[in-house]
């Protein structure tokens with residue numbers, strides 16, 4: 001069963017200079033892509049919070065692709081947000097929430113980039129990068 005926390009959730013970076021409140025749209029996504037691997041030091045677990053994220057404190061922004069930026073705390077380096085350029089999607093690091101225990105792990109992205117040495121247990125959709133992009137492709141390309 002998928003846990004869908006609809007109420008506001010709070011979170012922060014490691015040092016506390018950045019805090020946020022957001023309303024998750026569902027559970028966690030795990031991304032194995034090279035950018036997320038380097039950014040997170042492992043697998044990036046994130047939660048789609050749409051445009052509901054309210055941030056207190058200054059974040060630094062890194063342009064990580066043509067369609068999105070990553071935001072992190074400039075003081076402690078905690079990676080916090082993936083933001084689409086149109087502002088419609090903010091993926092919040094699940095690990096930055098004060099209580100990530102309510103998020104079900106829904107799927108895994110960019111599975112072809114996952115190192116062989118580890119795997120996440122359990123059954124769930126595991127999408128390649130091509131399959132992921134196809135999901136988000138506009139209806140009329």
Ligand SMILES: [Zn+2]
Nearest residue numbers: 013015073076
């Ligand atoms: Zn910080």
Ligand SMILES: [Zn+2]
Nearest residue numbers: 031032033036
């Ligand atoms: Zn990724």
